[in-house]
Amino acid sequence: MYTSKLHAPKVYGYIVSSIAKPAAAKPSHVFDRDREWASLIRFATSPSPDVRLGIVSGRRRQGKTYLLDALVQEFGGFFFAATDETDTEALARFGEALAAQTSGAGGRFTFTNWHEALARLFALVPEGLIVIDEFPYLSKASPSLPSLIQHALDPRGYARQGKTRLLLCGSALGVMGRLLAGNAPLRGRASLELVVKPLDYRASARFWDIKDPRLAVLVHSIVGGTPAYRREFVAGDVPESVEDFDAWVARTVLNPEVPLYREARYLLTEETDIRDTAIYHAVLGAIASGNATRGGIANHIGRKSTDIGHPLSVLEDSQLIAREEDAFRKGRSLYRSCEPLIVFYEAVMRREWTRLERGRPEAAWSNSRATFLSQVVGPHFEALCREWAMFAEEEVFRELPGRVAAGVVADPHNRTQIQVDVAVLAQEEPGRPQRILSLGEAKWDKVMTAGHVDRLRRARDLLSVKGYDTRDTVLACYSGAGFHDDIPEGVRLVGLKELYA
Known part of the structure; x- marks a missing residue:
């Protein structure tokens, strides 16, 4: 008997039967994600002998694990969720999870390196799916792991003996992007490269069960399309109406007792390529203040334009900002933030942090509401209009x-x-x-x-x-x-x- 990951801590791995169910319809508990589910189904059911590796990435809280868990439950296979730990600890947990295939409970395989672990993995799971979630944690602890996977996937590698489909998933977008870039060992090996993005603004309104479009824009301008923010971060607290919106802001995103309160700061610290967060907050704050050009950002934070090249590149790779070319002036780029919660933090929360930390969210919001409308909602509404026009x-x-x-x-x-x-x-x-x-x-x-x-x-x-x-x-x-x-x-x-x- 195996414990469903839907009700188990993320740190454990598990295996379910490798006998696929006849139906491949998206499970009812998976909201939206029709395109992503269809892509995963094509990967899992492809008859091609060359389909072996898939890369799934996306920022945290978008439901990647939830989606891949449903896929493994549907088609069978092995699921392992990595954590930030040493190589020795990761191998021990991996061996414990893999041993569950043969013993059902207790016991573990002991591996001295990842070559042994992968060889045993592909031998014990010759069919079905293998999902390694938060792969960047493993590659950080063991930098040679991508090369070992390449060796396993080679024509003479041990992974070629079965019909296994390997999915590597991760939230560190810079790391995941480099897996298939340049001279990386896995370049040219993947048959699937899926990015799980936030829900679009219409789907987000349905997910939050908001019928009033004005209220939907206001809420989306803070939480965007990240599914976890409704369920886990505010425990299903949805504003009842536009009139309830101000009170909702005070009791959720501006409330130090609610996880959403510090989420914007954690989004930066979770990116492995970001070390000193001060310069990154400065750049994001400049963009939130309406400085969209590279020169404007540099002037706002008192730096030279050449000094902010690296932070801009890292933020782009992390998909926290996007660079868009001016519609009528080639070579002139405009930067915008891709994460509404960060814009809200930089424009509202960061300036009122002292009041917020002293437990005065109503006063902080009263002092910031005009800024919210002009620097957050206004630009966000423009972006939604461009999205509407594009589609x-x-x-x-x-x-x-x-x-x-x-x-x-x-x-x-x-x-x-x-x-x-x-x-x-x-x-x-x-x-x-x-x-x-x-x-x-x-x-x-x-x-x-x-x-x-x-x-x-x-x-x-x-x-x-x-x-x-x-x-x-x-x-x-x-x-x-x-x-x-x-x-x-x-x-x-x-x-x-x-x-x-």
């Missing part, structure tokens, strides 16, 4: 978008710059001007008027002069507060209802 149906912009980004249009005559929050570009065609499908402005807390449309129309005319094809450009207004009736016909209006439809 809009063909009829919305007359064809499917090729790229969606923010951009700045210089207006030399008026000596100003026009910020375009949602620029929808068509696929580039060699020899033809770049076609602009849509230009849009997004406002979270302002009713949009004809004046916003005039600004977009001016941007369209300026881009036309620069050589862009704007003959069929759709002007669009995105608002969380509504639209004035002076907006002319033909302008696409996207409100909260459309955003979540």
Whole structure:
């Protein structure tokens, strides 16, 4: 009898029967993740003899372990969850977990190295799945482990004798990314490279069971699409309404007794490539304050632009920030944070830490609510609008978008710059001007008027002069507060209802 990992501590490994069930439907307890489940099923059931290795990565709290546990329960195999420990300790726990296949309980195999451990593993699990969760912990303690796995997967390696599928999973994105990069031993060996990302904003609203789209945006601007934040971190505490939102913030994310309170700080310390967190917090704080360019970030924290190259690269590799090219100025990159909770921490919590530590969340929130709306919700709403545009149906912009980004249009005559929050570009065609499908402005807390449309129309005319094809450009207004009736016909209006439809 084997204990299901759903009810057991993560530190234990276990094996279930290697006889796969006939059905491969996603289990009902796995929310969303249809694409990820389908990819894992294809990997597990592939008849190809070359399918042997899969890499599954993603930031912590996204449900990777939950998903892979369900896969092993469905198809059978061996599951081992690594922890941050010495090589000797890891081998001992691994031997104990593997011994469960033959004895069912108690006992252990004793291994002196990972070569012995892997050889015994593939001999005892010739079919089904082998899942090693949090693999970066093992490779940190034993740097030669990827090379040993490569040897096992070679045409003459001992893993080739059966039909085993090996899945390596990890949350340290920099480490997982390097497993298949450059001259890494496992480069070219993987048949699956799956990144488990946060739930999108619509799925997140369903997961939190929030029907009001305005409340959904407010909650998503803090917790994003990380599933664990609802269940484990706030114990299912969901704001009942927009009116309850302020009280919910005070009793959850600003409450030192709730795990979500310190989560943003832990997200940095959990990344193995991050040592001195001060510079990383400074960079993230600069981005949260609205400094999106490399030069702007450097000036904000009092450093030279060359000094922040490494922190920016590490944060990118960790998927905590993303670099996006300006829609209209090639070579000009804009940085944005990918983790809403970190933006909230840098813009709100870090500045009010003394009040929060003294148990005054209501006062801290009262002092920060305006900052929250301008520096957190406003930019977050713009990002949601770009996401909506990128995946809009063909009829919305007359064809499917090729790229969606923010951009700045210089207006030399008026000596100003026009910020375009949602620029929808068509696929580039060699020899033809770049076609602009849509230009849009997004406002979270302002009713949009004809004046916003005039600004977009001016941007369209300026881009036309620069050589862009704007003959069929759709002007669009995105608002969380509504639209004035002076907006002319033909302008696409996207409100909260459309955003979540």
